[in-house]
Amino acid sequence: MAGRQRVLVSVAAVLVLAAAACAQRPPPAPGASGDPAQNSPPPGHQPAGQTPAVQADAAVAALVEEVGSRHPEQYAGIEASGATLVVYRRPGGDLDDAVRAVAGDTPVVFRDAPHTRSELVALAARIRTDSAYWENRGMPIWTVLSRHDGAGVEVGTPAGDRLRTAMRDRYGDAPIIILRMNEPPATVPTRTG
Secondary structure, three states: OHHHHHHHHHHHHHHHHHHHHHHHOOOOOOOOOOOHHHHOOOOOOOOOOOOHHHHHHHHHHHHHHHHHHOOOOOEEEEEEEOOEEEEEEOOOOOHHHHHHHHHOOOOEEEEEOOOOHHHHHHHHHHHHHOHHHHHHOOOOOOEEEEOOOOOOEEEEEOOOHHHHHHHHHHHOOOOEEEEEOOOOOOOOOOOOO
16 A cells, blocks of 8 residues: 555656646747647756656656546546556546547556546535634644545544544535544645645
């Protein structure tokens, strides 16, 4: 399990870096192509410590994330499993074809997800908004993270089962996964999606 968490953290870090790079890229000039390949570093340029295979996986993962954002009714998230990208989604629609179109030679496996990223991000935002409510009731919330596999929203707390019962009363059958924590994390994760 620790190995899988390391892979997920690595994928998350790559995606955060890719998103930051995309956010800093200026829009294409009028009449120019929006093709990211035209804004890429020159051939042969590699950031220190990265091999071409790592760059390709990060680039494909970023493209899949972009495609997923255009399919909010289906997309839940991705993870790397060796050289294969696992895409979690609700079946139906054209997300699978759109992902295959950008994946190129990268192997992709599709897995069904019970919830989409957009559903989980909305639930996570609602829980964060209610954090003072929970704090005032002696049940602090230390982390709130949407799961990449669409399983639910993980809530880290020292309150454990007390919070689980109270959240069921407040949010009904929402897919909330309580993680009992003995101490707050050194840095509070900010990922919502």
